[in-house]
Amino acid sequence: MSGDRLPLLWLCGPSGVGKSSLGWEVSSRLGRAGVRTAFVDADQISLCVPLPESGTHHLRARNLAAMWPNFRLAGARCVVLSGFVDSPEEIAEYAKLLPDAALTVCRLRVEPAELKERFLGRGWRPDLVADAVAEAEGLDGTGFADLCVDTSGLTVAKSAELVLNRAGLAAAPGASGDLVPSAPVLDPARVLWISGATAAGKSTAGYEAFSQLVRSGVPAAYVDLKQIGALRPGTGDHLLKARNLAAVWAGHLAAGARCLVVSGDADRDETVRRYAELLPEAALTVVRLHAGPATLAERVALRGGGGGPALPGDELKGLDPAALHRVAERAAADAAALDREGAGDVRIDTDGRSIQEVAEHIFRACPPDSSRPVR
Structure with a gap:
C-alpha cells in the first residue's frame, strides 16, 4: 500500500x-x-x-x-x-x-x-x-x-x-519500495444456525448466543426464520425464508456484522443446502439442540401457558393440555429421529442446562472466527 x-x-x-x-x-x-x-x-x-x-x-x-x-x-x-x-x-x-x-x-x-x-x-x-x-x-x-x-x-x-x-502483503514492492499489496484474505463471515425439534430452545438459545457475541465485542446479527417467512394463507416456505435471510444478511454485512445467528428448523440437508447456496460469502455451521422427552414436555407446557420468549405467531400459546401433550409427543419423536440421522454439524444437549450454559457450549464447539471445517 x-x-x-x-x-x-x-x-x-x-x-x-x-x-x-x-x-x-x-x-x-x-x-x-x-x-x-x-x-x-x-x-x-x-x-x-x-x-x-x-x-x-x-x-x-x-x-x-x-x-x-x-x-x-x-x-x-x-x-x-x-x-x-x-x-x-x-x-x-x-x-x-x-x-x-x-x-x-x-x-x-x-x-x-x-x-x-x-x-x-x-x-x-x-x-x-x-x-x-x-x-x-x-x-x-x-x-x-x-x-x-x-x-x-x-x-x-x-x-x-x-x-x-x-x-495481502506478499506482493512485490513497487519501484519506490512501497508495498503493492493485494486485498487481505479475511475470514469468511460466520453463520451459526441454531436448529432442533419443537421446544428444543432454538429461539431462546439463538438470541442468548447473539447477546453473548455482542457483549464480547463481535459485530453480530440475529434472525429468527419464523419472523421473516410469515405468509398467509399458509406458513411460508423455506425458499421464501432463504431468500429473505439472504436479503437481510446483506444489509447486516453492509452494516459491519461478521457473525449471524439464525434460529429455525433445519430438518433436511437439502433444506440447509438451499440456504447455503444463497449465502455464498458465509461459513455456515448448523448447531442442533437436543432435549429429552421430559424436558420437551416441560417446555411445551411452559409455552402453552404463555411462558418463554413473546414471539408473534407462537402456535403453542393457548393450546389446551391435550393438544400440548400431542405436541410434546411429536417433538420427542422428531428429536429422536434427528438423533438417529445425525442431523446438523454440531449437537448440543440442553437437558439440565441454563440457556446461558447452552450458548457457552455453542461457542466452545463453534468459535466465531476459528478455522474449523464448516459448510
Whole structure:
C-alpha cells in the first residue's frame, strides 16, 4: 500500500503462540524483498513501573504513536507489531492515535497441545501454561481480529508465508519500495444456525448466543426464520425464508456484522443446502439442540401457558393440555429421529442446562472466527 497510509500488521494471540518470533520473521522477509519494514514488540515499549492508571494499552499506543513519525522519516514502508490485544476497544485506542495507519489485526492460534509445547519450550514460567491455554480458549470465542491464522504444525518460515499471504502483503514492492499489496484474505463471515425439534430452545438459545457475541465485542446479527417467512394463507416456505435471510444478511454485512445467528428448523440437508447456496460469502455451521422427552414436555407446557420468549405467531400459546401433550409427543419423536440421522454439524444437549450454559457450549464447539471445517 503506497501513499499516505502506512501498513501496520498487528500479530496478536495468547502467550506462547509465537507472536514475537513470527513478527520478526515476517518483517525480515519483507526487508529481504526490498520493503523497508519496521518491527516493534509491544512488550518492549511498555516496560514501565508503575504503569499509568490508564493501563498498558494506553502507554503502548501513546509510545507507538510517538515512534510512528520517526519510522516514516527513516523510510519505513510497513510496520509489523507483535503484542497481546483482546478487544475492539483496545484496538480503537491505537487506531485513534495512528490515523494514517492501514491497520490489519491478525490473531494467531494453535491447537492446545501444541500451545503447551511451545509455551514450555520457552523455559520461562512453566507454571503459567494452564493460564495460556485458558487464554487461548477465550480468544477462540472472539471476533475482533480482521483475520485468524492457525499455525498448528507449521514452522516459523511457513507461518510467516501464510500470514503474509492472508494479510495481502506478499506482493512485490513497487519501484519506490512501497508495498503493492493485494486485498487481505479475511475470514469468511460466520453463520451459526441454531436448529432442533419443537421446544428444543432454538429461539431462546439463538438470541442468548447473539447477546453473548455482542457483549464480547463481535459485530453480530440475529434472525429468527419464523419472523421473516410469515405468509398467509399458509406458513411460508423455506425458499421464501432463504431468500429473505439472504436479503437481510446483506444489509447486516453492509452494516459491519461478521457473525449471524439464525434460529429455525433445519430438518433436511437439502433444506440447509438451499440456504447455503444463497449465502455464498458465509461459513455456515448448523448447531442442533437436543432435549429429552421430559424436558420437551416441560417446555411445551411452559409455552402453552404463555411462558418463554413473546414471539408473534407462537402456535403453542393457548393450546389446551391435550393438544400440548400431542405436541410434546411429536417433538420427542422428531428429536429422536434427528438423533438417529445425525442431523446438523454440531449437537448440543440442553437437558439440565441454563440457556446461558447452552450458548457457552455453542461457542466452545463453534468459535466465531476459528478455522474449523464448516459448510
